[in-house]
Every structure is written in C-alpha cells, then in structure tokens.
Amino acid sequence: MTADIVIRNGLIVDGTGTEGYHADIAVSGGAISEIGKGLNGRQEIDASGQVVSPGFIDIHTHYDAQVFWDPALTPSSHHGVTSVVAGNCGFSIAPCLPEHRSLLGRTLQHVEDMNLATLEAGIPWDFETFAQYLDSVEKRGVGINFGCYVGHTAVRLNAMGDAGYERETPTEQELRSMLILVDDAIRAGAMGFASSSSATHSGDGGRPVPSRLADLAEFESLLAPLRDQNKGVIATLPGERVKHADLYALQRRIGRPLTWTALLTVKGFPYHEQVIEDNDAAHAAGGEVWPQISVRPLVFQMNLREPFTFNMAPAFRDLMAQPDAVRLDKFADPSWRRMALDDLTNRTAIRLRWESLSVAESSSRPDLAGRSIVDEAAAAGCSPLDFMLDLSIADSLETRFNSVLANDDEDAIAWLLQRDGVLLGLMDSGAHVSQLCDACMPTDLLGKWVRDREVITLERAILKLTGEPARVFGLDGINGRGLLKVGMAADITVFDPGSVAPGPLRRVHDFPADGERLTADAPVGMNHILVNGSPIRSDGMPVKEALDARPGKVLRS
Numbered sequence: 001m002t003a004d005i006v007i008r009n010g011l012i013v014d015g016t017g018t019e020g021y022h023a024d025i026a027v028s029g030g031a032i033s034e035i036g037k038g039l040n041g042r043q044e045i046d047a048s049g050q051v052v053s054p055g056f057i058d059i060h061t062h063y064d065a066q067v068f069w070d071p072a073l074t075p076s077s078h079h080g081v082t083s084v085v086a087g088n089c090g091f092s093i094a095p096c097l098p099e100h101r102s103l104l105g106r107t108l109q110h111v112e113d114m115n116l117a118t119l120e121a122g123i124p125w126d127f128e129t130f131a132q133y134l135d136s137v138e139k140r141g142v143g144i145n146f147g148c149y150v151g152h153t154a155v156r157l158n159a160m161g162d163a164g165y166e167r168e169t170p171t172e173q174e175l176r177s178m179l180i181l182v183d184d185a186i187r188a189g190a191m192g193f194a195s196s197s198s199a200t201h202s203g204d205g206g207r208p209v210p211s212r213l214a215d216l217a218e219f220e221s222l223l224a225p226l227r228d229q230n231k232g233v234i235a236t237l238p239g240e241r242v243k244h245a246d247l248y249a250l251q252r253r254i255g256r257p258l259t260w261t262a263l264l265t266v267k268g269f270p271y272h273e274q275v276i277e278d279n280d281a282a283h284a285a286g287g288e289v290w291p292q293i294s295v296r297p298l299v300f301q302m303n304l305r306e307p308f309t310f311n312m313a314p315a316f317r318d319l320m321a322q323p324d325a326v327r328l329d330k331f332a333d334p335s336w337r338r339m340a341l342d343d344l345t346n347r348t349a350i351r352l353r354w355e356s357l358s359v360a361e362s363s364s365r366p367d368l369a370g371r372s373i374v375d376e377a378a379a380a381g382c383s384p385l386d387f388m389l390d391l392s393i394a395d396s397l398e399t400r401f402n403s404v405l406a407n408d409d410e411d412a413i414a415w416l417l418q419r420d421g422v423l424l425g426l427m428d429s430g431a432h433v434s435q436l437c438d439a440c441m442p443t444d445l446l447g448k449w450v451r452d453r454e455v456i457t458l459e460r461a462i463l464k465l466t467g468e469p470a471r472v473f474g475l476d477g478i479n480g481r482g483l484l485k486v487g488m489a490a491d492i493t494v495f496d497p498g499s500v501a502p503g504p505l506r507r508v509h510d511f512p513a514d515g516e517r518l519t520a521d522a523p524v525g526m527n528h529i530l531v532n533g534s535p536i537r538s539d540g541m542p543v544k545e546a547l548d549a550r551p552g553k554v555l556r557s
Contacts, residue, residue, distance in 0.1 A: 001028075001033075001034075002040045002041060002042060002403065003026035003027055003028045003033055003034065003039060003040065003041040003042070004027055004028045004029070004041060004042060004043065005026070005027040005028075005041050005042070005045065005490075005530070005533065005535070006024055006025070006026050006027070006039045006040060006041030006042070006044050007025045007027070007045045007047050007052055007492065007494060007528075008024045008027050008039075008044055008045065008046055008047060008048070008404075008455060009024070009046060009047055009048040009435055010023075010024075010025075010047030010048070010050050010052035010487075011020070011047075011051050011052065011486075011495060012025065012035070012052050012053075013051055013052070013458060013459055013462045014053075014054070014462075014467075014483055014484040014485065015053065015054040015462055015463060015466035015467035015470070015482050015483040015484060016291045016329075016463065016468065016483060017459050017460060017462075018459065018466055019072065019459060019462035020051070022458060023035050023036055023037060023038040024036060024037060024038065024253065025052060025484065025492065026039045026040075026041055026441035027040075027041070027354055027490040027492070027530065027533045028533075029533065030489065030490055030532040030534070030551075031479065031488065031490055031533065032484060032486050032487065032488050032489075032490050033486065034486060035484070035485075035486060037305055040303065040411065040454060042051065042070050043483055043534075045494065045528055047171035047494050047528070048497060049496065049498075050494050050496050050497070050527060051458065051462075051493075051494070051495055051496075052419050052484070052487075052492060052493070052494050053080075053462045053466060053467040053492070053493050053495075053498050053528070054082075054388055054462070054465075054467070054468060054470075054481065054482050054483055054484050054491060054492065054493070054530065055080060055081065055082025055083060055144075055466070055481065055491030055493055056079070056080045056081045056082065056083075056442045056465040056472060056493065056531065057081070057082075057083045057084075057312055057465065057475070057481070057482060057483070058081045058083070058084045058085070058427050058439070058441075058442075058468040058472075059084075059085045059259070059290060059292070059389060059423060059424075059425050059467060059469050059472075059473065060085070060088050060261060060425040060426050060427055060428060060429075061076070061084045061085060061086050061088065061428070061429040061431075062086060062087075062088060062089075062091065062112050062114075062429065062430040062431035062441075063075075063076075063084055063086045063146070063179075063426065063427065063429060063430040063513045064086045064091070064092055064093045064148060064430070064509075065093055065108070065114065065118075065119055065122060065123050065430075066122075066430045067086070067137055067142060067146055067259070068122055068124055068136075068137070068140065068310060069122040069511065069512050071140065071141060071142045071143045071510075071547075071550055071552075072143035072144070072325075072519050072536070072542070072547045073142070073144050073146070073430075073521065074441065074521060075126070075427070075429075075437065075439045075519045075520045075521050075534060076144070076429050076439045077143055077144050077529065077537075077542075077547075078425075078440075078520070078521055078522075078523050078526065078537070078542070079440050079441075079442050079443045079502070079520070079523050079526060080438060080442050080443065080465075080493040080495065080526055080529060081144065081148070081439070081442060082145060082365075082481070082491035082493070082529065082530075082531050082552075083144060083145035083146075083147070083475065083481055083555065084144065084145070084146055084147070084429065084490075085147045085148065085149065085150040085473065085489065085555075086147070086149070087148040087149030087150060087151050087194050088149060088194050088261070088428075089111075089112075089151070089194060089196040089198075089201065089235075089237055089261070090149075090151040090152035090153040090154070090155045090194045090195040090211040091107070091108060091112060091151050091153055091154070091194075091196075092130070092133075092148060092149060092150055092151035092194070093108070093123065093133065093154065093180050094127055094129065094132070094133030094150075094154060094185075095128060095129050095130050095133075095154060095155065095158045095185070096127075096128060096154060096157070096158060096166075097128055097158055098125070098128070098163060099161075100158065100555075101123075101125060103157060103161075103162060103204060104154065104497060105119045105120060105159060106203070106204040106205075106482040107153065107157075107203035107204050107209060108203075109204060109211055110202060110203050110204060110206070110306075110311070110320050110321075111203045111519075112203050112247075112432060113308060113431065113432040113433065113434055113435055113436075114431070114433070114514065115307055115434075115511065115515040115516075117512075117513035117514075117515065118511045118512045118513045118515035120513070121512035121513045122511070122513075124136065126142075128512055129181075129184065129185075129188075129190055130150050130181070130184065130185035130190060131184060131185070131187075131188035131428070132323070133148075134148070134188055134189060134190075134554055134556065137554055138554040139398075139432050140550075141549075141550030141552070142550055142552035142553070142554065143531070143536060143547045143550055143552050144322050144531050144536070144550070144552040144553045145481065145491070145531065145532075145553050145554075145555050146552060146553075146554055146555060147191040147473075147554070147555030147556070147557070148184070148190060148191060148192040148227075149183035149190055149191050149192050149193060149194035149233075149235055150181070150182055150192075150193055150194070150195065150289075151193075151194050151195070151197075151211075152194065152196070152210070152211035152214065152219070153179045153196070153203070153209050153210045153211045155178045155222070156170075156178065156210035156211060156213075156214070157210055158177075158178075159174045159175075159177040159178045159181065159264065160174050160210070160246075163207075164210035164213070164478060165207050165208075165210055165212075165213075167213070167329050168213045168214070168215065168216075169215075170218065173530040175218065175221065179221065179222060179224065179225070180224050180283060182223075182225050182346065183224075183225040183228075183229075184271070185225075186226060186231065186232050187225075187229065187246060188287060188538055188555065189554075189556025189557050190232060190556075190557060191223060191232060191233060191555065191557050192233035192234055192256070192473075192557065193223055193225075193226060193232060193234060193235070193237060194227070194228060194230035194234075194235040194236065195214070195219055195222075195235070195236045195237075195242070195535050196209065196211050196236065196237040196239070196343075197211065197212055197214075197219075197238055197239035197240050197241050197242040197243075197310075198212070198237035198240075199212075199237065199238040199240055199312065200239075200268075200310070200312060201237070201238050201259075201453075202311055202317055202320065204318060204321070205321040206311065206319075206320035207323060208316055208320045212239070212240055212241065213241075214242075215241050215242075216241065216242050216246055216250070217244050219236070219250075219263065220250060220253070220254070221269045223250075223254045223256075226256045227253075227254045227255055227256065227545065228255060228258070228265055229534045230255070231256075232256060232544075233256060233257050233258070233259060233472065233474075233557075234250075234251065234254060234257070234258040234259070234339075234474055234555050235258075235259050235260070235261070236258070236260050236261075237260065237261050237262075244260070244275075245291055247260060247288040248278070248282045248287055248289055248392070248455070250290050251282075251288060252287060256288075256472075257288040257290060257423065257472050258288065258289045258290065259289075259290040259291070259292055259423055259472070260289070260290075260291055260292065260545070261425060261426055262291070262292045262293065262426040263275055263276075263291035263292065263293050263408065263422065263424060264293075264294065264298060264405075264406040264407040264426075265408050265409035265412035265413055265414065265416070266407075266408065266409065267409045267410065270412065272412055272415075272416060272511055275291060275420050276416070276421075276422075277444050279344070279421050279422070279537055280419075280421060280442035282322060282419075282422070284387055285394055285489075288472075289377040289421075290421065290422060290423045290472060291421075291422050291423070291532065292423050292424070292425025292426050293413070293416045293417070293422045293423070293424060293425070293426075294413075294424070294425065294426040294427070294438070294441065294485075295413055295417065295424075295441060295444060295445050295449055296407065296438050296441055296444055297404055297406075297407045297408045297450070297510035298404065298405040298406045298407045298426075299402055299403065299404050299405070299436070300402075300403045300432065300436055301361075301400050301401070301402055301403075301434075301435045301436065302400065302401055302403055302435050303359045303397055303398060303399055303401070303519065304327070304388065304389070304392040304397055304401075305324065305327065305397040305398075306434075307431065308403075308435060309352070309403045309405060310344060310352075312348040313340065313343035313344045313348050314343050314347055314348055315339050315340035315343045315344075316340065316344075317335065317344070324396075324397055327397065327493070328393060328396075328397065330395055331392065332393060333388045337358045337385065337386060337389060340385060341383060341385045344385065347510075348464055349367075352447050353404075354373060354374050354384045354403070355372070355374050356403060356404035356408070356531020357373040357374070357384065357388070357401055357402065357403050358370060358372050358373060358401065358402045359371050359373065359376070359399070359400075359401060359402075359406075360400035360401055360402045361393070361398075361399065362391060362395055362399045362400075362489045363395050363398060363399075363465060364391070364394040364395050365391065365394070365467065368391070371400065373387060373388060380420055390400060401503060414449070414453070414455040417449060417455055417464075418456060419467075420457070423464075423468065423469055423472065424441070424445070424464045424465060424469070426438070427439050427441045431516035433511075433515075433516075433518060434507075434516050434517055434518065435518070436518065437505050437518040437519055437520050438519075439520065440502035440520040440523065442465055442504070443495075443500050443501055443502045443503070443524070443525070443526060444495065444501070444502045444521045445461055445464075445465070446458075446461060446495065446500045447487075447499075447501040447502070447525075448501075449461070449502045451497060451498070451500070452499075458497060459525070466481075466482045466483070467482045467483050468482075469482065470483065473557075474557060475520045475523075475555065489532055489533075490530050490532060491530065491532065492528075492529070492530040493528070493529050493530075494527050494528035494529075495525050495526050495527055496525035496527060497525075498525070499524050499525035500523070500524060500525035500526060501523065501524040501525060502520050502521060502523055502524075503521075503522040503523045503524050504520070505518050505519070506518070506521070508517060509518075523551060525540075526540065527539060527540050531551045531552055532551045532552065532553060533544050533551070534549065534551035536551065
C-alpha cells in the first residue's frame, strides 16, 4: 500500500521516553499508518541525520483571541508546536455577554498586555457561550490543533458583571449561574477550568482580576463539573486566597489532574526544592498535581506606558487606566516619584531587583541598549527609578526595559528538568506580546539544554514536550496526539538536533489595528512539521497553502 507521505531514514523518538530508533513513518488520511523499513509514499521527506518526533504540545497559551486573526498561531507553529491549550489563568474570552465585551477587553489589555484596538478589530464576537466560541473557532478553522479552558474571570464577569470585580462573595443565584456556565463549557469540550489567585494579575482600572476575589470554597464549587463528568484539567495560579498548600487536598477531592503556574527559580532562594519534596510525596500517594516549569528566564521587555512588573505597586497600578498625558505628568512630579519608589520598595507582592533591569530599546539614547539601569543611574547621580522615568519621558513612553522577574538560576532549572511530576509550561504564547516571546521554548530546550548542556537526554526532552502533556490532558487516546504510533494523528516534527535553536526575536506590527508584538519567526533546524498529516513547514520554511487550508482541529475534552 502506498501512503500519502513517507518520512524516511530519521531517528524516531516516539514520545514515550524510550530510546530512539531508525525507521520510516508512513502517513495516510491524516494519521500514522505504518512504521517500519522501506515504506512507500507518493510524497517523501528525507529525514537522514534528523530526529522525527511527535508534534509538541504547548499547555500554557493565551491564543484565545489571536486564533481568529492568526489561525497559524505564530510563532508557536514555527517551533514544532502542533497543539495548544488556551484560556490559561482564567482569561478565556467566553462565555461573554455583549454588554461585557468591553470590560473583558480592558481586562485582557492590562493583565495580558493585549492591545485593546487589536482585540476590538480582531474578535468577531459571533458567540456568547463557551460552546459557541469553540464552534466559531472551528467554523473558521485553525492551522494547528487548538483547545481551551473555560476561565474563572470570564465566568465571574458573565454571571456578576462589574460586580465580579468588586464583590468577594457571589449570591447563591450568581454562584448557580457560574456553575451552570462551567458545566456547559465542560460538556462542550473545554479542556478544563482555569483560574488565578496571583497578586500579579490586575485588570480593568488596575483592579484585581475577578478570580482573585474568589475564595477556596467558590473555586472548588466551580470544579464540580470536572469531578462529575470525570474530564478536564484544573489549572490555577495559587496566591492570595487560594494557596499552594490548598492544592493537594483540593486535587484529591476533585479527582482530576491539577496543574499550576509556575515553579520558577530565583537565585539564592531555593524554595523550589521544598515544592518538589511536597510534590513527590503527593504523587507517591496517588495525587496528580503538576507544577509547570520553564527553561527560559522570565524576561519582560516592558515600557512605562504598560509596565507589567511595576503595576503591582499602588502608584503605578493607579495609573493603569490613565492616558499618556496623565502618566507623563505624574512621572515628572518629584513627590509622585518619591511615593512610587517607596511603593516599589515596600508595597509589591514580588521583591523588585533593580539589578535585573537593563535598557532594551531607546530612540533618544540608542547607545544605552543592553546597559544596566543601576550602573547608568549611578553614573547620572540619581535613583534607578529616576533614571528610567527621565529616559521614558524623553522617549514619549516608548523606551523598552528588560526586566528579569525570575527563573535566572540555571543550575536550579537543570535540577528541575530532571525531576518527575512537573510539566513544561509557562510559554505564555499569545500574551504580553509586546513584552515577551517564549513560544520558542521547545527549540531552546532542544538546543541549549539537550545538545549544548546535556542536562537531559533527547528522549526525555521529547517526552516532556509531547507524551507527558498528552497523557495529563487526555490527548493520547485512540487517534490522539503526543506519540508516534500507528493509528495516532500525524502531528510530526522533523528537526536537526545538531543545529536546532530558537533564532532571533524581532518586533513587528502585523496584528489588527497595527498592533505590535515580539516574535521568533526564524528558528534554526526546525525543518518539517506536519499537522494531521498536512505539511505546514517544509525544508525550514512555512508552507503557506497548507496553513491557508487550516489543517488543525479544535480539541475537545
């Protein structure tokens, strides 16, 4: 039998974690039809000297809106990702009533750095319920496979309106309405329920996002549909009202996998070791709590028009809804500067490390690119904040600063990569797009951590990118994803292990309403990518006609 496509002579690393082997893979009708030697196909891909693996799975994305204007979900699809899960942190865009669309848009603008004009121009809003949202995505088609959580903040706004931002305790009727919304979403195929209790998440007008007002009882009550239907994943950011210590008992009561964001490293603060000790004990007792880890330092390229890091301080948070003129006036005011410096020093949930800040881009002082804020402030005889404010005023708030928030201890990252019971996550693809681009994490992992540093084996890295998340999210069943086995969907990557790397970041304006973003659209060594048997990347370049055909599928739990 002649297959549609045969991938020849590659080293097959199948997503199970077992040792790779050389063989051909035949693809027919969008699925893997045969694995063996000497297979025949109408189209052949020579994978000599290359690795053939399952398509990668990105479990932490915010592509909820971008899927409508960029169905290829770039740059993820450039880096071998063939399946994504959106709706993370509770910020799905459905369910949403017409009267709440503006409020939800302003929420995403501030909490996930999504340009409001882009959202207004790019979201078709032909849906209100979560089921209608999935149908809307499916009707338009996707370039890679797309699944989505139903989000706590969206559910709260739908049931409570602006009161979801103001009132901690919902009425009995509001809670019943939220429960119905979640139940309907899970029945429609939501990948699970996502929430956030993190103090870093402020939305409309600088207010805590609605999910931050919810206590543990509300959170748990909304997980009942996952328990009762026995499907879906719980995803959360522990923090103010739902604590990390609550998660293990909560997961046992609900009986569904729980993943939380994010187990990051901080130099000189080895708290991750205690987390892993607790997590290992929970897994040994049959629990399924999965912290997400990242192999990239958490670096935001922010400006002071929308300073994600600084917005945790009251002085900056109060400016979140203000126009540039008001912000510039405050920045020039010595009394406001003194107050802001005190807030940043004493009144933020995360300790600000001035030494982690540097200049990324400045139109008035391009010579400062890469320079330390602390060093430049000392040379100017002022505080680091004064230096940043003066430069931002000179650049009309366009100055970009690199801010390293966490995950800067490479030895600790290496240690975490070797631990069981953790998932690769926090790529944050689709969020903070003008400040951050970590969608290239798979190629970074394979290049830096597997080839260059030899921290983990190739087989373990592929397991972490494919088979493991597929199992946790229930994507590895019959005709499923995450493994190279006969009968599985033909989501396949072919890459050169000797050269694979993320490539450069660059700033582009290619979103609706001239929205800007950072992207990594030129990876090295990522040569071929198939989605449901359709080659969307060939010889290192995107295949436009294949992407235009939108071969991805909407993933439903």
